[in-house]
Amino acid sequence: MPDDCSSSLANQTIAVVGAFGLVGREALAILGDRGVPLERVRAFGSARSAGTIIPYRDGELTIAELREGGLEGCDIAIFGTDADTAKAHAPRANVAGVRVVDNSSAYRLDSRVPLVVPEVNGELLDDGPMLVANPNCSTILLLLAVEPVRRAFGVRSVIASTYQAISGAGRAAVEELFSQTRDALDGKALTPSAFPVPCAFNVFPHESAVDPDTGLNVEESKIIAESRKILASPDLDVSPTCVRVPVERCHSQSLTIELERPASRGAVVELFGSFPGVAINADPAALVTPRDISGSDLVSISRPRLSADGRRLSLWTCGDQLRKGAALNAVQIAERLAAVAVG
Ligand SMILES: NC(=O)c1ccc[n+]([C@@H]2O[C@H](COP(=O)([O-])OP(=O)(O)OC[C@H]3O[C@@H](n4cnc5c(N)ncnc54)[C@H](OP(=O)(O)O)[C@@H]3O)[C@@H](O)[C@H]2O)c1
Structure with a gap:
């Protein structure tokens, strides 16, 4: 783990999907604050924001358009998109071996998908699920x-x-x-x-x-x-x-x-x-x-x-x-998944 990184995500390649949206930007701010290095972070969005340059720590990230197969090579993806986008891309990401933490409502009530607030039922993350739903902010x-x-x-x-x-x-x-x-x-x-x-x-x-x-x-x-x-x-x-x-x-x-x-x-x-x-x-x-x-x-x-x-x-x-109601809860889930994966 780099010296200034306080997160178990330091050695993971982590994608933020919807990086120009409110939740995505907050997730990037939290990852940056925790010292996750620039070279470990990927930013994705729709064609609307693709090519936009956003600051990250001391550097910059360029948002890439999310396309089929685009998340391959990442370890974890935090989705901050609408439910339809999550439904279209999260299963493909899982097939490519990418764990997904989804902020939308797409999977929250799916009985196969854990719905997690780490302080309340974080033990559901201990067997390393591929897909985790972040609950509604309220x-x-x-x-x-x-x-x-x-x-x-x-x-x-x-x-x-x-x-x-x-x-x-x-x-x-x-x-x-x-x-x-x-x-x-x-x-x-x-x-x-x-x-x-x-x-x-x-x-x-x-x-x-x-x-x-x-x-x-x-x-x-x-x-x-x-x-x-x-x-x-x-x-x-x-x-x-x-x-x-x-x-x-x-x-x-x-x-x-x-x-x-x-x-x-x-x-x-x-x-x-x-x-x-x-x-x-x-x-x-x-x-x-x-x-x-x-x-x-x-x-x-x-x-x-x-x-x-x-x-x-x-x-x-x-x-x-935007923090504990969305991005922070998602980052905390991702950190626990990373810790489980590393063993
Ligand atoms: N806002 C909250 O307080 C909050 C709290 C809890 C949960 N949530 C949930 O989190 C999700 C994001 O909310 P938000 O408030 O951040 O919304 P937002 O500001 O409208 O951002 C949504 C993002 O989704 C991206 N997107 C849409 N279609 C896409 C596609 N096909 N491929 C890649 N990216 C795509 C958009 O990209 P472009 O920038 O390119 O348009 C945009 O950046 C929603 O499901 C929401 O219900 C939000």
Whole structure:
């Protein structure tokens, strides 16, 4: 491993697919921060971004168009593309011996594919699967708050209201937030494109399609199904309400968790203080915001409040959905796969 590299990926050839997208760029930033050398990293995109030069550590990477066979010779590929692209290319990569960590929804509910948050069910990586699905960003952030509580006190039900950043919908959505904010301030008419309604100075239920039978939108259904799969708890009672807010980056959540066994505030603070991937702010008056958490690797847990009988816990959480909700979780999975491969 090179002297300045802190990652088990140092000796792996690693591809980032969708390198010009928000998740892909964040994955490259994380690999760079960990000291993965330039010569070990490949960047891929569609024909739109092919040829674009992007900075990486002290050097530059040129994005190559992803074509059939293009990932051959790589050890691990982190996909930050739409689900159709992942479905078209991940199986071919696997056949060529390339392990894939996929950020899209393509394989999350496939029973043959592990869906992993390393702090929660990372042991699924220990037999070196060829394909691993990265969960939905809201699911990852939710479970990092729920799992410590579940282990300590048991969980009867979870009510989760999300306040989701615009960047959760990709690069084009962020550009729309900026341009629409300027247009709104200039008094111009707002024409939504990335969302069905204007996102500037607005709040709206998550834009994904609604199931007419359940009334749940796709984001809410993902949280329910993915949480049950990751926790191996098919009857887990989760009630999400997913909402977009005009925040550039970082998702917040308001959680109310019904516990099997009563908790005390001190015990709750202590358990979040010792669980990996989270940080507790125990100041009851703390105002933790997405701005504070942007770029952080830890999910912030704050405002712990308990009912008089200690069986209902309310929390406020903020997490960077591009890092732990996507790219960081994927890099952590890749690192564990690399460590397993090296033995
Ligand atoms: N944004 C988040 O917070 C977040 C969180 C968790 C999971 N995810 C998931 O992660 C994935 C990426 O999201 P994102 O926000 O990064 O989206 P994005 O900013 O829109 O980027 C998507 C990337 O996919 C690339 N792409 C599309 N078709 C391709 C093809 N045929 N071959 C190679 N690359 C192709 C695009 O390449 P070009 O640049 O060439 O167009 C683009 O760079 C999505 O599945 C999303 O649901 C996103």
